[in-house]
Amino acid sequence: DADVTQTPRNRITKTGKRIMLECSQTKGHDRMYWYRQDPGLGLRLIYYSFDVKDINKGEISDGYSVSRQAQAKFSLSLESAIPNQTALYFCATSDLSNTGELFFGEGSRLTVL
């Protein structure tokens, strides 16, 4: 089983709908992140959390919200989806090791019509 699990893996929705992407991890890491990937733009940080009580905006947080329900769970919400939020979304975790490397989930592909 994957250490970082994202659901759903694929979702098609309509403009104006509320969407939640969920992420859970079994790595025991405190730090969790949501990134968005668009062709040619790399990975852009939406929100990150260093523990249950710590939520921080990233580079492109407008139109998104998050909830850190537990150390192992970090969900991303689009309150009213719009077509330019069509993208591939990745959840990631990291710990306080020397490298601080990110461990990514498999990704959630969202299409907003």
Added chain:
Amino acid sequence: GQQVMQIPQYQHVQEGEDFTTYCNSSTTLSNIQWYKQRPGGHPVFLIQLVKSGEVKKQKRLTFQFGEAKKNSSLHITATQTTDVGTYFCADHSGSARQLTFGSGTQLTVLP
């Protein structure tokens, strides 16, 4: 905020040829990480470079950090079809709490 420019955006090579991708910054980088994303997959950590002038090797992959810590490169010797994917650099300098990714280099290896 801190920006890392990565070039080229795309690279097609014949199997057996070498490949290099570059990351450049106008400001000093604290440390730099490299990730590989296979087609349809998720990014996977390859390595982190911290020291000025550092060179690290992983089999056919050579990673370098510039002397001024403003650039980094990933070189693959004698590419194989298994090297196909997008390579990203990522920088910790903008904030100790988050990584900023370059736009990636998509490598295609023609058999």
